[in-house]
Amino acid sequence: MVLLIRLAWRNIRRNTRRTILAGLAIGVGLASLIFTDALMIGMNESMVRTATDTFLGHGQIHAQDFRANMEIERTIVDLEAVVASLKREEGLRHFALRTQAFAMLTSPANVGAVALFGIDAAGEMGVSKIDEAIVQGAYLQAGDRRMLIGSNLAQTLEVEPGDRVVVTVAQAESGELAQEMFRIGGVFHFNVREMDGRMAFIDLGRAQELLGLEGRVHQIALHFDAMERDMHFWQRYSQAGNEALGWRQLIPELDAVLGMSQYSMAFMELILFGVVALSVMNTLFMSFYERLFEFGVLRAMGTRPARLAALVLLEAAGLSLVSVLIGVALGAAFTGWVAVTGIDYRGIEVGGVTFRELIYPVLSARQFIVFPLQVFIFALIAGVYPAVYAARLMPAAAMRESF
């Protein structure tokens, strides 16, 4: 075996240029796989973070069917008990109570339909980033009579902080229209079309008063230490007329995009493995035909067919090892560099989510252990065909064909 390993390694080094070229072809493929995977993870994490941290939260509790028909009367059942229970939950970093209703905003210049949220200004800071998105004016304070509106909506209504708008809503139970005047307290800009053009926030107490809800809320937004919770949590709060949903159910289109990205990666891997297989086979066969006479001589000297096959497989293993080392080095260097500098996709919308931050590829053990191992094994499998070919070689035919 030592002899075969020595022979295989020297054969690999024999045509250094060819070995390096084949190694680069496979290595660059592996490096691109490492980079793409790291970028996908970074993009996915950024998308989920943007979608959940901006306003949605990692999960929400509503009355059953509220999300489907948005009826103002459908408030969370037994709110006090739910809140008391949430306060005891481990791993729940923050939660925020909200009302949500359709409303009409009227300014002296224009009219706009919005989703009007009543928020607890202090509690909301732990769940969403409204306070960080204020570009004009200031964030809300408890009991405030001011309103926060999105930048696009401010443009439509032609208002700015200090201006007045009239809110018209339908009240709970009676359905009576209620109107109230608010001053614009601040303008936020999330760089998300839906939020900047169709959302407005007022103080929770004011909203309850305006909607005739008297201490009731439509939504509790949740923010966990970790993004995902087990089934038991959601089941526990999906009782007695309420439903608790994680972000995957709240924004299924994002979940679908994440699922698709896994398919994309699998497809990428398939292409890479195809390249690896062809590169290895091509290199081995080139080297094989070049040394046909030698193979004939080795067989003539009494090398068993299986040993000759082992020699070819060892050469495939050596070649793939060189390639994997090149790929890992290139992948680590390039991905590591981009992981520091980041890629600017800000403002681009994917799956209903607009990137708000630089995307940083995320390096993981899988990229540097599983991918190289897969490439190595695949290269070995690709070496089986030339190995079997070598084993079946008739010595005289090999020597004859080499001329």
Add this chain to the structure above:
Amino acid sequence: MPKSAEVIKVEGLAKVYRSGEVEVNALQGVDLGIERGEFTAIAGPSGSGKSTLLNIMGGLDAPSSGRVLLAGRPISEMSGNELSDFRRDHIGFIFQSYNLIPVLTARENIEYIMMLQGVPQQERRARVAAILAEVGLQGMEERKPVQLSGGQQQRVAVARAMVSQPDIILADEPTANLDSATGAELLDTMRDLNQKSGMTFVFSTHDRMIMERARRLVELRDGRIDRDEVRD
């Protein structure tokens, strides 16, 4: 290998090469026995079937019809591994072109068969040193084939063929790529070895020098034995 008189025997050997629609009869009913200790030349013009006969005798090629008996046993009864092991232990080959493994040194080339046989390293080294001295290549153990002249490479090939002390050495035009002086030197070396150790040599050749020095001359023409002459 049992000490039977005939090391290799071929009976009614025929070999047909097909190239598309064309059939070439390289051998047509050859019967030949090679006895232990012979120094035999198989001669004939190009295309007469010399190399084909040698290859089939060594189990490197399969006949189209007829039988090859190695040490009394038909080759067709041997499995691939058995045939490989038989070649490793009983037959040494020398080819016309320089047939050393380029990535191995002279010593490693010579050691190769012994390594396959599982000969201990110490014994291998001693035998390599002895055989290199015998073929006049002392001190060249660590040279790669590209660092040796054609004649030196062929001497290494002879050393490699002989080092495991096979029963027979089949040499396919071993002097064809050498100048006449080097060829003569090499031939003398092989003849000495034949005389000293009783090792059997069979050459395929159209080199007059080998034909003159061989103790048995078998001449092939159009795939048939035209003459088989034993000299004193």
